[in-house]
Amino acid sequence: MIVLDTPLLFSTILVPFIFSLIMPFLDKRVSVKTIAIISTLTLLYSLAVITSLILRYGLNEGIVDPIHFRHALIGSLTMLLDSLSGPIAFSIALVTSFVAIFSLPYMKHRFEEMEKEGTHPPSWGIYYMLYVMFSAAMLGTTLSTNLIQFYIFLELTLIPSFLLIAFYGYGDRVRIAIMYLIWTHVGALLFLLGVVAIGFTTKVFDILNVGTLKFNMGIGEGLKDLTIPVAIALMIGLFVKMAIFGVHIWLPYAHAEAPTPVSALLSPNLIGIGGYALIRIVYILFPNTFSKASPYLIALALITIIYGGLMALAQDDFKRLLAYSSISQMGYILLGIASLTFFGIAGAILHYVTHAVGKAVLFMVAGTIIVQAHGLRSISKMGGFATAMPITASLALIGFMHITGLPPTLGLWSEVLIIWGAIGKIITSSLLTLLIFIAGLTIGIGISTAYAFLTMKRIFFGHVSEGHVKVTEGKWEILIPIIIIGVVGLILFFYPSLFIDPFRNFYESLRA
């Protein structure tokens, strides 16, 4: 592994965090625009550091910070950027920085709307403080090398996102915020139980041994009778986070009713971390148990893909449709991970990026329509918007192309790789299993294509009939962040090797 000279990785979290704390004091002293610019710049700092580290060193070897902390009880911790956390950290930094720009025009609209309703939401400073804190905490979970560290960052993502929904959300926002908090806490608690069980039995909370810079492969397998229950607790805890079928019901509420910039962060970025942690934590600590669970997880993944897609088809609220689509997309990620093959896991990680880009674009498109059409979310009231909003329509197409895996978007690679991994795993099973799997996958992909392009048609094409709402194209300050994120997805189509090739080393080290 490469040890950096300066603790740059810590700084990607500390810088935004410190700046976030001064945001509330800037209220009324400086303009709203300045607050937004400062927030964006601090997040762009993280993006710049992560991108330049990836480009400078590649991800073939892990990159760790020179400093680490030791504590008698919780062990040692530092920050790690490798081929597993690299793509995730990059997507988080990318999406959070540009959605911060998008927040300004969107929240202006939201503030006005709330004033009209007679509520006085907390100030801009509070909004950006919570937003930046939330973003930094997500980055922190990704780069963590210790279970307790991971857990603390995970908790740190919850509180700001909970407050963002409760303060600025739609509908029954306080109730939904509490629902969100309880659900994710139940998940986090299960996860914590598992962590504590591992820590007190093995006396180790480290995922990465800071001394030798090697992963603590398989330490969880030594828990004897507790191995399976603990592994299950960790998995279920993370499934709640990912909103896998069965424990998904909180997601459509939270993601649909959160203020749209927050949805754009929650939906692709936060829930995907559950998938990331399945590999980073559960697989590394319980490789054998995980392998045994793999067939069940593949079945669960297929169910989630189809179920999420079917539910998306039934929605009329655009944001809720996107939320259900996220559930379905988490199924794809789980499918790749559950295959436990190089292609599958690489595909899952790549799909995190694909989904981060695609779903962020789509949520921001939903946001653009909300701003331009005065809070319009019901698809049945839309139609024919492409004439008035050609750029938004093109961006929506790019977003849907990502999540359905059409070239030239990164989605093509991630989808192909996930199927690649799953087929590789399953080809040696019986013909019947193979056929059931293929039939399920075909239905799943068929449904994904259907809901994506039917939604495209229902919103942007067709007549502009009498009853429909009139819209105009969004302003550039709304569109440019969406364009940038979308274009990154298109560019990555040409350089998938940036993320795929380095992953080979990591995968080999896991198998060794």
Added chain:
Amino acid sequence: MIISELIAHLTWLAPYIGAALALLLLKIGRVRDYIAVSTLFLSAIFSTILLKEVLESHEGFLHYSYPWVKTLGINVGIYIDTLAVFMSFIVAWLCFLIGFYSLKYMEGDPGLTRYWFFFNFFTGSMLLLVLADNLILMFIGWEGTGLASYALIGHWYKDEEEKCVGDVGRTALGTSMFFTPSHSGVRALIFTRIGDVGFIIGIITLYIINGTLSIPEIAKNTEVWGEWLAVRGLLLPFLLLFSLGALAKSAQFPFHEWLVTAMTGPTSVSALIHAATMVKAGVYFMLRFAPIFYLISKLDGVHTYFTIITYIGAFTAFLMASQAIVARELKLVLAFSTASQLGYMFLGIGAAGLLEEFVEGFLASFNHLMSHAIFKASLFLAAGGIIHTVESKYLDDMGGLSKYMKVTFASTLIAALSLSGFPPLMGFWTKDTILEVVSKTGLLIPFIFGIITASITAFYSMKIVLRAFIIPPSHNVKHLIKEHKVHEAHPIMMLPYTILALTSLIVGLLWYFMAGNLNKAITKHVLGLEEVHMKFAVHIDPILTGLSVSMVLIGIGLGVIAYTGPTYAKFINESLAVNPLLKGLHNFLYNRWYINPIYYRVIVNGMRWLSRSIFKWFDTFIIDNIYHILIPKVTTLTSIQTFKVIETAGIDRGYNNLTVRITLIFSNIFRSIQTGRVNHYILIFIIGLALFLTFIWLI
């Protein structure tokens, strides 16, 4: 070497560059259009140079590649054997000619930037899929054409009535048979992507067994992977799954429905994507891989596979031709015809796999692909001209145009006769060889389908020519003549379809002399075909040719009688009104064998029902309610009860009530003892002492 490598890559890259430029130049209308078309022209020129190079080269193929994604072994590589080079030559020139036609045809359209972007994007993707040396690159091109097809079918996304396909308000089995452009686009995408799942799974299976995605490597390794799959009993499922994408792309039964409604796109798009090129991608796939599969034809399953393909092809040919008989829209006749002719190509390649003389079937299929691309593009482009002139898509609104559109008439006539298989046009030769190949397999049903379809094809080809040009003008045309609006198409539009019709004529006339050399050139080096012994001379089987020509003549004759007879309209309308059997048959054909309504009722409505009921009854009623109503209610109830029973009645009373009382009772007891009299105290003391001593004594 570097220059030829550059040319090879630019063949497919130039259109992509054109697509990007079209986006950048969106503000400068005409320049954008000319730039887009000139990149297509460049690509056509490069493909010609490539053709010359490949044919002149010693090995008969060129292979260039750059690494792209190292760990996956994916290169930006192109492998140009004689099959690929002929295919790209046809594709590139057709794209250019139709692009040129679009300059006039699409003039003034508000969505031109989008049009040119996707038109060029399509051309690039199509050439990429033809030239790709590895399966993933081919898949990327393949998906790219699907995207472009989706976007261009739905080009007129505002869904104005005149851009739609079908009759307003018509339903069959309760399903609407009226299709808007935006709807048709989604249909096309979903139909083809379902097939593509099979395609990608096949690709991955090949990689897992061979450890490579390179098509030449896989071809070399055929014995090994064939054996691997055959031993596990997976060979037939694999072959069918792998070909699923091709069947869907080429609109073969049961995937044929999307192509019919794809006619909502601009006519130039129908000509290019939905007649001449993209729908041929499936046939190209078969031509690319059937020779490879044929190498292992001894293994279990391969014979069955080719038989299935033969039957699917034959059935599709007949199914779609039968619907063309009754179609009222000019473009729909051509669309049915396209799917039907694609069926012929599948029939040819399927039959090839069943024969000793594989190459004959291979060539029959490829030649028909080539000749169909030429005459069908010509027919579609001419149809665009006609529709422009009469301002209607319905055959009912045409008639009598031969006087006013002489060149269009002549080229449509040539192309239609070529489609009918009228000797000595190109279509005659190529269709005849397919029928010959099929007859050699000894499969009776496909052969009968093929022969009957030949007759039907001739019938509806005549229908097009006669109803558009020969029969007396319709009211609409009369009206337009009065206003002096009926005139020949613009030269920019006329030129492409005239050139194509003439090509069909000239090549047909020369076929007997040139086919031997052409076939030799095409098969000079094709993957999987290297070691096959070949015969190239054109030979005519007198009985078979006699049969097929007479079927064609019957079709033409029936067409002429039906449409030029003095009482044709009256006769047909009357019999339709009177005879319930005829009426039923007409409805059956007009409603496309009810296949579309069945799909909608079973699959589309089924999915919709499933999604809504699961959402309502499971997701909302059960899951949502359990978590968000039942669990909170139970918790609240438990908490209230706990508060009542344990907290209030138990603990609260325990501490705050009971304790006080007990203390009070004790205090009362003790208070009563404390009388203040010394003698009482002494008495108690003595009693106590006595008790104490007794206690000790007892122990």
